[in-house]
Amino acid sequence: KNQVEQSPQSLIILEGKNCTLQCNYTVSPFSNLRWYKQDTGRGPVSLTIMTFSENTKSNGRYTATLDADTKQSSLHITASQLSDSASYICVVSVYGNNRLAFGKGNQVVVIP
Amino acid sequence: GAVVSQHPSWVICKSGTSVKIECRSLDFQATTMFWYRQFPKQSLMLMATSNEGSKATYEQGVEKDKFLINHASLTLSTLTVTSAHPEDSSFYICSAIRTGGSYNEQFFGPGTRLTVL
Numbered sequence: 001k002n003q004v005e006q007s008p009q010s011l012i013i014l015e016g017k018n019c020t021l022q023c024n025y026t027v028s029p030f031s032n033l034r035w036y037k038q039d040t041g042r043g044p045v046s047l048t049i050m051t052f053s054e055n056t057k058s059n060g061r062y063t064a065t066l067d068a069d070t071k072q073s074s075l076h077i078t079a080s081q082l083s084d085s086a087s088y089i090c091v092v093s094v095y096g097n098n099r100l101a102f103g104k105g106n107q108v109v110v111i112p
Numbered sequence: 113g114a115v116v117s118q119h120p121s122w123v124i125c126k127s128g129t130s131v132k133i134e135c136r137s138l139d140f141q142a143t144t145m146f147w148y149r150q151f152p153k154q155s156l157m158l159m160a161t162s163n164e165g166s167k168a169t170y171e172q173g174v175e176k177d178k179f180l181i182n183h184a185s186l187t188l189s190t191l192t193v194t195s196a197h198p199e200d201s202s203f204y205i206c207s208a209i210r211t212g213g214s215y216n217e218q219f220f221g222p223g224t225r226l227t228v229l
Contacts, residue, residue: 036220041203041223041225042222042223043116043118043205043220043221043222043223044156044205044220045220046217046219049217089155089156093218098144098209098216098218099158100158100218102155102156103155104154104155105155107153
């Protein structure tokens with residue numbers, strides 16, 4: 001069964017601090033892994049997409065890593081801002097059918 | 113990036129009425145769109161795959177007669193919740209596949225909040 005597990009479920013961080021979110025998956029066959037940011041009441045917005053051969057990708061203050069051997073990914077947020085408060089969803093694409101396996105998200109709250 | 117819109121962004125309706133939600137890909141053509149439902153603090157749950165010019169494919173447990181999907185053009189898919197009941201209240205999100213490039217990228221709409229009284 002294709003599963004995506006994220007940890008921690010939620011965290012609170014001080015503005016300006018860094019944090020790292022974890023994602024483990026068992027999706028097969030693997031196509032690519034994506035991190036999305038979802039603000040409350042909004043649709044997910046893509047942050048990064050990584051294929052099998054990519055092990056890191058950055059988008060501004062967001063840096064994602066991928067270890068396809070251990071089937072783990074992380075999303076690092078540098079110098080957090082209040083606007084980073086959101087749910088961060090790890091999504092793995094199944095090869096060949098466009099289907100996506102979603103994690104439940106990491107709920108991040110940045111406080112001043 | 114590519115833009116996917118949804119309309120309306122929120123709707124409140126009485127129990128027993130039908131509600132139509134539109135999903136449009138604004139700057140690309142999409143032969144495939146997806147409809148998701150999301151409950152509070154839960155992940156997105158795939159309801160159905162909308163295929164342009166053919167019938168939608170529904171996930172197990174999703175009633176096709178209750179959630180009518182029409183994908184009449186390459187830029188528009190509609191989801192109609194028929195005879196809505198309070199348990200249908202949820203956040204409905206569509207996505208559209210943009211093909212080409214090294215992989216097919218899926219872009220999400222902003223979502224539609226449905227509240228059934």
